Amino acid sequence: MTLTVDTLTEWMNNFTAKIAANQQFLSDLDTPIGDGDHGFNMNRGMAAVSQKLAEKPASVTAAFKTIAMTLISTVGGASGPLYGTAFLEMAKKSSSTTDLSELLDAALAGIEKRGGAKPGDKTMVDVWTALIPDVKTGNLTAEKIASAVEATKEMVARRGRASYLGERSRGHVDPGSQSSGYLFEAMLETKGLL
Amino acid sequence: MSLGITLVSHVPEIANGLKKLLDQVAANVSITTAGGTNDDSIGTSMDRIMKAFADNQADEIMAFYDLGSAKMNLEMAIEMAGKPVHLYDTAFIEGAYTAASLIQAGVGRTEVEDQLKELVIKD
Numbered sequence: 001m002t003l004t005v006d007t008l009t010e011w012m013n014n015f016t017a018k019i020a021a022n023q024q025f026l027s028d029l030d031t032p033i034g035d036g037d038h039g040f041n042m043n044r045g046m047a048a049v050s051q052k053l054a055e056k057p058a059s060v061t062a063a064f065k066t067i068a069m070t071l072i073s074t075v076g077g078a079s080g081p082l083y084g085t086a087f088l089e090m091a092k093k094s095s096s097t098t099d100l101s102e103l104l105d106a107a108l109a110g111i112e113k114r115g116g117a118k119p120g121d122k123t124m125v126d127v128w129t130a131l132i133p134d135v136k137t138g139n140l141t142a143e144k145i146a147s148a149v150e151a152t153k154e155m156v157a158r159r160g161r162a163s164y165l166g167e168r169s170r171g172h173v174d175p176g177s178q179s180s181g182y183l184f185e186a187m188l189e190t191k192g193l194l
Numbered sequence: 195m196s197l198g199i200t201l202v203s204h205v206p207e208i209a210n211g212l213k214k215l216l217d218q219v220a221a222n223v224s225i226t227t228a229g230g231t232n233d234d235s236i237g238t239s240m241d242r243i244m245k246a247f248a249d250n251q252a253d254e255i256m257a258f259y260d261l262g263s264a265k266m267n268l269e270m271a272i273e274m275a276g277k278p279v280h281l282y283d284t285a286f287i288e289g290a291y292t293a294a295s296l297i298q299a300g301v302g303r304t305e306v307e308d309q310l311k312e313l314v315i316k317d
Binding site for chain 2: 035037041072073074076077078080081082084085114115116159160161
């Protein structure tokens, strides 16, 4: 459960591949309840991240910082500052621990602070909150990830662009939760990370 | 301490258009804008916000924004800014217009903030 530059890079490259493969799907999810660009924004950001990580950062902290700054400056939509803050908080925390679940706790706290969302608001916070305990206990599975993402479908959005739709946001999976689901799937598929 | 204004919008034309409106009533107030992403598409950019802070002639800035992610990028830029920047959750146009006219009239920040209170519509 500890992180190295190599496992972190593999985790990110797996995430980049999932985002690239599903960018149209993510943007389609974002169309009825957002501005229709989540997949394209994330794809632009993660493609830049993978490119930067190919230069082999000197430490886990340096790698996290690179990921954060790249996302903040390339993504454009709300997911830039949110994912950027998550990785920036992991960068800070990584100077004292490389335990993945502790890093994820710090990331979630950063996302909540930056976006002001709480569990139940139909945002990525819901997926992170549901899945971090499973990472801690070593019980993360693809099924759990899928059901955490799916659970956002019946929620009414109280944060983000979807919140302008009120009740009409119900019945759609939250795009940021779906992309966060890919981040956790990428974690599962990275050997030696969990 | 001089007061300036920074306007952040998802669309460059909105930020620049609002500046045009404010310039009419606040010719002597430094007003800078950050609209759109780095490649001019719809969104906001922390880099552009940092530049708008740096380009502003005033020592202290009052910042106004349109929608959610603009606020997040603003908050990150404020954490890194070299001068004090204050962020307001007011209606974008009305809030910025109120601040611009009052700053032009020589009103201080605390008094401007009192006028802004009733225009708060976001959190």
